[in-house]
Amino acid sequence: MPKTASPAPTPAIEPVSFDHCIAPSKAYDEAFDASHGLRPHWQSLLDKLTKLGVQGMRDRQAHAQRILRDDGATYNLKSDPLSPNVWALDIIPNVIPEAEWYVLEAGLKQRANLLDLLFKDLYGPQNLIKDGVIPAQIVYSHPGFLRPCHGMELPGVKNLVLHAADVVKDQNGNYLVVGDRTQTPAGAGYALENRTVVSRVMPDLFRDSNVRRIIGFFHTLRRSLSEMMSHNTDNPRIVVLTPGAYSSNYFEHAYLANFLGFPLVQGGDLTVRNGKVWMKSLHGLSQVDVILRRVDDSFCDQAELRADSMLGVPGLLEVARAGNVLIANPLGAGILEAPALMSFLPQICEYLLQEPLRIPSVGSWWCGDQDNLAYVANNLHELIIKPIARSALQKSVYGHTLNEQERTALLATIQENPGNYVAQAYTPGPHLPTWQKGKLTCRPSLLRTFTVADGNDYSVMPGGLSRIATSEQEHIVSILSGSSSKDTWVKTSQAEPYRPLLEEQHEDEAQQTNLPSRVIENLFWFGRYAERAETCLRLMRTLFKQLNGFDPLPIESKRILLHAVSHQTGVLPGFTSDEAELLDAPEETLAALVTDGDLIGSIKSNLHAMLACGEQVKEMLSADTRVILNELRDHIHEVDRAYVNGLPAIPEESLDSLVTSLLALSGLNNESMLRGLDWVFQEIGRRTERALQTTTLLQSTLTQALPSMPQQQVLESVLLSVEALISFRRRYRTRTRVAFGLDLLMIDRTNPRSLIYQVEQLRKYLDALPKPERQQLGLALEQRLIIKSLNDLQLADLEELAQADETTGERKQLTELLTSITEQLEQFTTIISDRYFDHTAGPQQLIKSKWKVQV
Template sequence: MKTLCVTTMENPSNQHPLPQDLHYPSPKAGVDEAYDSEGGIRPHWRYLLHSLQTLGAEAIEERQKKARRILRDDGATYKIYDEPNANQNWQLNPIPLLIHSDEWNRIETALVERAELFNLLLQDIYGERSLVRRGVIPPELLFSHRGFLRPCHQVKLPGNQQLILHGVDLVRAQDGQMRVMADRTQAPSGAGYALENRTVMNRVFPSLFRDSQVHRLSLFFARLRQQLQDLNPNGGTARIVVLTPGIYNEAYFEHAYLANYLGFQLVQGGDLSVRNGYVWMKALDGLKRVDVILRRVDDVYCDPVELKGDSRLGVPGLLEVARLGHVAIANPLGSSVLENPALLRYLPAISQALLGRDLQMPSVKTWWCGNSDDLEYVCSNLKQLLIKPTYRRPGLYEVYGAELDDKKLQAWQNRIRKNPLQFAAQEYIEGAHTPTWHQGQIHARPAVLRTFAVASENSYTVMSGGLTRVNLDADKKIISNQQGSISKDTWVLASEPEKQISLRRSDITAASEHSSALPSRVVENLFWMGRYAERAESALRLLRTVFIQLNKTEALPDSVTRTLLAALTHVTMTYPGFTAWHEALFKQPEPELIAIIGDPQRLGSLANNLVAMMQAAEQVKEQLSSDTQRVINDIGDELEQLKHALQPGALSAPEEALAPLITTLLAFAGLIHESMTRGNGWHFMEMGRRLERALQIIATLRALLVSEYDEAEQETLIESSLLCSEALIPYRRRYQNGIQLQQALEMLMLNRNNPRSLLYQLEELEQHFADLPDDSDQLSSERKLLLEATTSLKLSDVNLLVASQHNLRGGLDKLLARLHHLMSQVAKAISQRYFDHTEGPQLLVKNTEWQEQL
């Protein structure tokens, strides 16, 4: 077996041996991307492999760790449906797949031709259907497929290109030529991940990337943005949205990433509504017309009125608006019919019928079980074939017969014979091996490349690269993200530096107001993200204060200990907790304290609030900067570390264990304040924070200061209140006569210069309310409630509030109770006015027997 020995690109004749700590073996059999048929290194691979050998294993491993950190900080995830507990972080191998530009030119020409053919095929299927009438394809092939949607007949986009995005999976066969394994036409995924991979590789290997003269990906996305703008059927500046199924979709990261990169609003079905023949986005300041939808929802789920009646992901009436020509949907509804792998069997005849010639790049040999001869061949050769359902759906994936035992093979044969129209089979092609980094060495692994074409003017533009996937496990035969494959960047290498091409329009337009219009779902999640973050920070500060007080040199009086612990339960609302007054609970409080901190299933616990905050952040990740995403990831990490640090019987200086998480939450608040644009989203996040902080201040003061104690005990509780609000040091500077309740209440409730006082929160809320869109001359209900709360607080007399009767400060308790009620009503009024709580469409009749079964 040969080992890697390469030369530099600058001096091909140089035969000096290279460092031998990394070896990439030449193939025993089959095709390899790096080796030619003579066993020599291909010229365009030499510089990369030489550079990797020069770096050495330790440096490459360090680069991979850096890549993982960047991907994690970016929030890059991919969910595997069958393994919900598996690692969801996007995986990137540090060695890219290289393709020389000469070969890529041939691939690109073939893919443009293929995209044009599929565009004509889509028009024929939902138009004249001449291919069926002429017998080019059997009618059963079309009409038995779930992706063929009769309601989409004659629904057309503006322009000649109906298929806007086309994705293809390519594999290199044993003859060294590329073959097409599959076409992706419904909502082709992977382009966003390819762009993320490129961004990471550029950062991890900057000089290697620059010196390799890699073709850019940005031109493809510029073409996509321009094409979507040109699809606008309504004139003027187009409002373009990316329609996502939501955070539980496997590729949700890509949806948010593309929306951010392209500058479009990310929406879910509930954010849109159909009225008067148009699609509207439900924003805070009214309905905003949507002109173009880049969809990431499967077409049958897009309209519960005409397509799948129980869908909660779509927009009722969407197809009718598309039929009227008042909204453009890319790709158009019904395009999933082109993903039928059985079409590949008939593609040569289709190409002759529509183009008058054979395709330059053939497909992998395919059989359709709806054809009787094909059925018998497939059933007789299952062990050598890939078995594919003609209609993809979660939980039903392709299988390779060679990986099945006799019992499973027989079960598949029975399944196919029962529903032959629903299955196709393909020749298994392992694919060319490519250098892949795994466990400190370079291994050979088969690869599959997915690349994309986007409609542009009168033809298509192909991405110069794509998403390469490999299996690290050499025994795995099927390469698929849903089955655990990982990704590679794909470098198309130019022979000379690439020319800079700009697609920027020459005319200068005014800034669009489209970006400031946010769906009510988005502002609701921002509002609750602010509330949960503040709720968690308040709990942390109180916990830290309680730990500090309990761990003092001198033991606290029993009454103070009970009050402090009970305050934890009252403020966090983790009832019954320390309000139960079980003697054993106060003698051994550690288990309850640990549960308040780390039990994610305990409502009101620190972990529960932080998980809720991170879930809300996931819903609006397209609104957050990369730095904010990084800090949110850090919050999750600190929470996990805190759970491990706080173990029963090991609470040594527990307040120190809480400090990193408090600091990270402060960093989150600082980033939001310093880097988030002052739009409606920022206002609602800040409103959530201010409202929650006001409620937390009220709850803390009621729990600690309403009951009267003797002077020493009272001083400890007042000090605890000041500590919770970071006001102890300012208090001591302001007042020189020791700790007094009147002065503490003035500092915590009425000092408008203290950013953690109650009055400060109310006045900040009023300012945010004033900045929100409001075309009414009258005060809204939330502003009336806030005005009453602010007035009650300002009119209060501290001297009267501290007066007590029967060891209870009734005036203080009454005021705080009233303020708590008013602020709770403010939160309710905000929700009722600004957030959408309408129920989704409901089926009048539901009969599971109507569902098609495979």
Template sequence: MTVLDDYTAALAQPRLGEAPDRYDELVAPDGTLRPAWRPLAEAAFRLTAGDLARVDEEIQRTLADDGVTYALPGERPEPWRLDPVPLVIEPDEWSTLEVGLTQRAELLNAVLADLYGPRTLLRSGVLPAPLVLGHPGYARVVARASNADPRPLLLSATDLGRTAAGEWRVLADRAQAPSGMGYAMENRRVVSRVLPELYRQATLHRMAPFFHALRTSLLQAAPGDPADPRVVVLSPGPHSETAYDQAFLASTLGFPLVQGSDLTVRDGAVWMRVFEHLEPVHVILRRVDAAFSDPLELRGDSRLGVAGLSEAVRRGTVRVVNGLGSGVLENPGLLPYLPAVAQHLLGEDLRLDAVPTWWCGEAEQRRTVLDRLDELEVRRIDGSRVEGDRDTLRARILAEPHAHVGQQPIALSQAPTFGRERASYGPPTGRIAPGPMSLRTFSLWYGSSYRPLVGGLATVRERHDGGRTSPWVSKDVWVLKKDAAEPDQHLAHQLQLSYAVPGAASGPRVLDDLFWFGRYRERAEDLLRLVLTAHALAEDYRSRPWSSGGASLAVAWSAIHRLCPLPATAPYAASFVGLAGPEAARAEAFGAPLDAEFHAVLLDPTREGSVAQSLAALRACAGGVRDQLSADTWRAFAALDRAAAALTASPHSHRVEEASGRMLDGMLALTGVTANMVRDPGWHMAGAGRTLERAQQVALLLAAATVERRGLDTDRRVLNVVLGATESVVTHRRRHRGYVKVDSVLELLLLDPHNPRSVAFCLDELRGHLAAMPGSTGSTRPERLLEELVERVTTVDVRALVAIGGAHRPYLRGFLAQLVADVAQLSDAVAGLHLAAGPGPRSFGQLVSRLSRHQGSLGEDAP
């Protein structure tokens, strides 16, 4: 029997003659398939446990390659979870549901327009004033009848659950900043790829036309009918819970993904900062909660919004989607009043019922809640759940009756879900088990009516796998067509797409992220090369620290610790102190800690300057400009993650070299990503960051390896370490036939204009990047500093640098120290001219990222 056969048999047997306690999305109470699944039965029921295990692995790998993550509130981002078994809905059932969703969107829009306009619902008592005015989502700053917007709700979402009788019930409405469309589209893309036979057999609605309609609606929402409407997607930043969803929308729709610091309000209008000028913004697709959208009139401690945005909205110079006060619609206390509201505003009966809800601000409803506390869920009107025993809940309700509701939980329908603990890499259980499911749907104002997305985002929660609980997993939603010729999304004729001038998308914040993207990429790559070189030495000389090879290993580690300092609290710190010394006891104790230190340098994200720390910062920079980077970027990150996971799972020494090599491959893939970028200012800033970092890395490495004299044999090995870490062994050998001297290495890595790893080459490349920036004139401070540095490097006399003064080369030491300081000064000048955006608001995540850039610098002289 296949897994679906097993699932069907297990559900059918115990239910014979019994009323089911839950509705099953696959199997009817008599054991037969639901009508929606019958056309797919032939292909679906051929799937074995092995097939689904393979598909599940492919899903996880594909999602990782795409960099799809999600974070529950207050938690770290984790990989997006997608179940291989879709939710399938037959066309007749969806048609009925679609009518109810369309009516609900019209009703919510009418409620919003009334609450911020004439307020007849409050004046007539259809809605109690404390229920609305006491909700944190009600924005008084835009509540003016003179500024009433007849269409304040462009996009809404509704969470649905199915009862045991098979009836859909509304669980909640989402109007503040509805999320999930990007995840829904990603689910469809992945499932269609990993289950092609089942997907081709199912005649279902494609989702792409809905996104085309969304783009058209946003462009047409611009106030004043501008000739070239500009739309932006306002994001809290890459640390947002739904950062992927926001970036996906921006990239798919072709609109810039911006943060609060990218926008400013001047003369009552919103503008986007672009280089040295401002460009007008007409529509903002808002993914920042309203309370954080304007620190001037809303939350003064917000660093996510735009000061003055409320005034621009009141003046009608910008359209915010959805409006700043739309969060009031997410009030669960509205649910018991919506049937009367529908009659008042639409003159219609409400088609979609909600879960039974009672608002405690009304005496009779409050008594109902207090009498049934053992069976109801208590929530605040902001949607948060209230926990506690009966006495605690009663006391909280009586203290603030208007702020609480009671809701009757329903037994959500169950959907077949592949049995695997998503948080581990363990083998799948090989079975399909039922899990309680909810469905998020989306509705868009398009043309002259609301149109629900034919599909949605399904979520299964609290699924149990062999005693373990997986908190949630998403499902693709397949709505079948009645006929193959039926137009996708029921959009037979799409509106003419308005023209939008793309404009420049690279403001100071974007350039800043790309600049540091280039720096962190180079920083991680160079440290990986040094680790690979040091590991090769360690395999030969870890047991012979008194040899010249052991001494060169000590120098390699001193260079690594210059870039990634060894914490004094490390339990094996003393072993490294005595590595090159004569004390045999310390040297013999070095073997085991060596592998631990390799692991820490590669994997410890809290270790200053480690590869893991650089990669975390690199990923944060990439997340801030995700809409401008190729999908290959996230495949490279996925390869890096897999290499790190493999090394974490293995303590063996040889795994260090293998994992470092695989991580280096991932870094080189990121190099290819930037090589294929359009040569715009963003690309030039990424290149400027890379060349500055490389010049500084080379200088620091030379300072650690070439300043001291250690004997001819040891110096020769140390110089080979330098050449290996800078990928210059082949070039040097070809030129000097294997004869390695300090002056030949310095010629190659300092002065050679044809060696991409030399300081002179990097400075010359930096000159081209800076000259291409709009703010450059040929005489700006960065350009002046660069020209001085180029002259100092290219005119230096190598023979003078290598002059010996006792056990050191004092002139070389002074030159390299000055070179590191000059590069740091040049970096600050570049940032001051091309990256500074003034005192605009910054999110907390950005501030943390900026601090980590300094904490993870390459030594005390690094920027």
């Protein structure tokens, strides 16, 4: 009998080691007890993670980061569309036992109720100040206290809709609140994204762990926002107000807007008229009833708050005072974040709730009090010094990191104006297991919890956003410290059923989608830049093929093609200057036209502009579109590397992946997008740009007659760049005539890249656009321009167009026709822009802040 080969041995799984997972002596260890044994609620989780092995953990961590990148999950601090900061996630969750969570949950509910009552008092009767519970100075000197909001009556039982608290544990495992977030509590969207990703990369582990669902928090948020304006309307229009794509948290704003089904708007998308807030859209003005804001207090209204803001809505505060719009959280809530209030919170709780504070705040001392100042002076080496208000210019100072001379200087600064400073106890974050650099280690953490108004009380998200340090030197974790994030699992005794968000929506009719004109404008330009980049890429790729062909390119053909590249990119004079040196050695200039992002009109600059438009409308892009855009970013970086020393050996091949990605993007939009106005305007942008690029290409290559062989090479190059050369050869065999080329490129309705095809598509899309309220006589100007362009093409005599002047060698009729069509298309885009896009200038300051000093 023949011998059978023995099966190959299964490679041994490298086990996960716990050697580096022991917390320092002064920090609480979440996973291990004092004898270094695993705590019960961590036992099963870490046992299962151990079985995955080192490689299994690496694979899942890499998978998680790929999902985050494909989802467009970013935390951007540099606002670079080519290299956005992908949100960092550690796949090992933070686990909280059920009994421990109930204690924390009760304390967070109490804290939210307390802050709500505190807000009502500070902007109402101010009994806390009158009765001496809190010093007036810490309120009136704080920039978060907005005097224009005093006396404002807000609808709903609860004024404070959302509250986030940053909590840690002391050395004994007791929870402490180190900060409150009440202006624009960020992080709930990231917590939801973390949960989605972790449940995908470790589905079995998540399913078997009996984790409480967090979807109910978003049900409650949606319901609460709707009910708070139920006295005005049965179906309130709710929007999410964002500072824009350059905000570091823009992903979360877009993610929440999509998840909740609310339009995402910027300040310029809203306007105040007749005492109400309206959203500007293609269909006119739509009243807004509720604004879930992600813009800080002082930037929300240029008329009454900060005049130099470009993010708000002038007159918004007046509408809120009249009760015609609900803002969540209300303007003025920033005062509740004042760290100085923490030292008085136990007394405030006894005064307002007649009960002790369940979760204490971290030890806090306001330096405006003489006894507190004396304590700070004697214990500066153990404290953290903070300004009374958060500021990018004033950072927290850690006393234990200073030498004697630095502490003396700091104390002198505090004593100059003690009321402006608060000291807090230094409490290292509790240490959690984390997967970093291929091993299991232990790092300090911070938990941000989220609470939402729910009728007469508050509901707490069963979980939250855990942050964990990535460096051994970090002991205090913050959002800006370069930390990573974790999903937060609250264990439960029994599994919870899944509840989709749509379950609680009771509308019987579908709501009309009203898009801000800003969104439409960005989609329009997204389409234009994509088409512009693709045309330039195709022409550049064709030029490289011709320059690197077997036979040298005749000087006439080379000159015309180089001219065409300059005209197509718009980087002039470029090769059109006919400098002998430039024409003989074009490599350096061609490389710059590909990779120089600072050169307006280059391929990279067009791709950069397209990606920037995509970032502005991130909430409108599908998951597959985001994947393609990420691939495009990768290909751009690959091209940069290939061109680092100038043109590579085979430059055209390096551009193939860029062209393929742009084609995939175009195909996806054509096959997957609903035929709404967003798709229509993107297509108008694409078709207009393709028509303009085609006229430019024909005008720069075929309007000048050449000898037979160069003319054939130029015509074939043009056909090759628009993927029409094979079709041309099949149709006309070996008869390479300019008239035949014009037939295929200008008036062939079966060619999706011909001029007439673009114009006919534009005529069709015009019928889908909203009509003006006032019916004008006859056809609109944009319709007349398109019809005229269509007639010009249909009436064109191709043989006459191909005839060249015997003296100049120029095809004058072709030049005149292409020039006319170009002018008509450019006028068409101007009219579309003026009619449908919002170009109102931002609010102008009547008084500049620097004038106040002079006055």
